[in-house]
Amino acid sequence: MSDSGYNYRVVRGFAFSALFWLVIGLVVGLWMAFEMFDPALNLTPWLTFGRLRVVHTNGLGLGFGLAAIFATSYYILQRLTRIPLLFPGLAQAHLYVFNAAIALGALSLFAGMNTTREYGELEWPLDIVVVIFWVMFAINVFGTLIKRKEKQMYISLWYIISMTVAIAILYIVNNLEVPINLFKSYTLYSGANDANVEWWYGHNVVGFIFTVPILAMFYYFMPKSTGLPIYSHRLSIVSFWALNFAYLWTGAHHLMLTPLPEWIQTVAMAFSIFLIAPSWGSVVNGYYTLQGNWDQMRTNYLTKFFIAGITFYGLQTLQGPLQGLRTLNAFFHYTDWVVGHVHMGTMGWVTMVISASFYYMIPRITNRELYSVKLANTHFWLILVGQFTWTITMWIAGIQQGAMWKATNPDGSLMYNFLDTVSSLYPYYKLRFGAGVIYFIGILVFAWNLIMTVRREPNQSEA
């Protein structure tokens, strides 16, 4: 094969880093899920729910999510430019700096160094390290793109470019802060402005980490895995630019009915509805790609992951804008419904697509056969059932809690005190914990399958 010059060492390093942080992040998640119905697990200050929640979100978003994105981006970049990474040493250093940053980040959050600004909780020294590792990544991306041998850049590369540009803007603007000492700083913004900046960041960092690069994977690995070209190139162009344009207007739908000026909320609401179009552009593109070949759902284990993944993306991008409507938001906001919404995206869409991308990529970069397709199927069904049970349970819990908050007696007084609205959810929290365990077992099967794959003998024919 002509692969020999490609740098796959760093791809492999990031892929297994992703698996490591995934397992850690899920253990923390299960711990917290248990604390939700039994506070006895708040054993020490660093195991209290308030601290663990940020370890969970940062560990999975920054740790697992970014590592998987860097792994697949470095792979896609080399394949689609048809040259090796321009700076392999820098990429290797990127891997080490990244893992050091995530480990220090987890420790600092356990210790309570928390700026409290959602999905950007790391204190300022680590913010600087995060910027440094993104710059290291960007240098390789743009260097390799400029020197590329393939004239046209395929869709996946567009998404990798827009992610890199958007994250740079988002991360730097959001994390402008004044240090007090090495472990403490205050943001530059105050009150309503801080809320507005933070949710512009919070919404878009999710968009440009859990949507844009996952679409890069989808557009590359799905045609590769199925042997079918993307249905419509034009649709992907329109979707790409519309998504990048519209996403940035929508952050304030997280701040409905708060003291933020109403016009910002209303603009966010309108653009959220608009976002359905480009999101579904990719969903439709995915479904139509399979046109006439739906038998692959049975015959090709990877196709299942991609189609289930894009389906959850479609549901997610319908549910999100609807939740953003002021009237529906008044009911659902602050309840477990939103927690269910987020986890459909992360446990469904994101993990499904990353799983299939890894199953396609790891055997190829290590020149080995996948250890077990049967285990991959087991993994699929466990995470599907786990995720679905998880999210549906939380939606029902959210509806119940929203309704109990609003319920009034005939004389106009409140029907339930706050504690009743919490403790009546414990059965759901127990079910959610169980669903999380099923999902976690699925992820362990996934990790086991990939570890056993790389421990096999290399393929003879390639030697």
Add this chain to the structure above:
Amino acid sequence: MGITSKPVVFAVLAAVVILIGTTVTVFIPLFMPSTQPVSPYIKPYTAVEQEGRDIYMREGCNNCHTQTVRPLRTEVLRYGEYSKPEEFAYDRPFLWGSRRTGPDLNRVGGKYPDSWHYKHTAHPQSMFEKSNMPPYGWLAKNRLDTGYSFKKTSTLGYGYSESEVQQQIDQYRATVTSASYPSKESRDQITPPELQRELTEMDALIAYLQKLGRDVKKMEAKK
């Protein structure tokens, strides 16, 4: 499409597209005074309250408690008057939160005596058997570190001199350690003897909670 063969032009164009919505909905409001109005009735936090706020942040209380009452009938019934933008002028960062596992706290100041907070924060289940709030009794075992209090309040632009900060700290210590402090009994129950004459992290946290939503009442009264 010519730009798909020009990566740098493509990146610049993507940045421009991304910055349009950002500019209109985030950058421009930053320079509009109406986004974050101020009121003379809303006073900055004292040095002790600010230390309490930092402990609230350190423990991630915002992960379960919101601090914004929405203008909805049942919400106003449950928590009190809905939140006004002026209230948050000194909040760096904002702590509105995104999930209400516990109740909203924007109107909690003055709702209960300090003794209630000492008991509840240390042992939530002793007051509400079914509560899932973690117990925070260990905060009363930590001496409050005021080493950065002046730097903090001056960075945040509260305008206190160094001696004023020291005075605020001394004054609050005198209040909670005095023999006539109404919540003395419940404070002493959770505070180790060697710290009973000192300020603890628990004292600061409760000072902060008692500040929430108090100034706005004066602002509303003058309307």
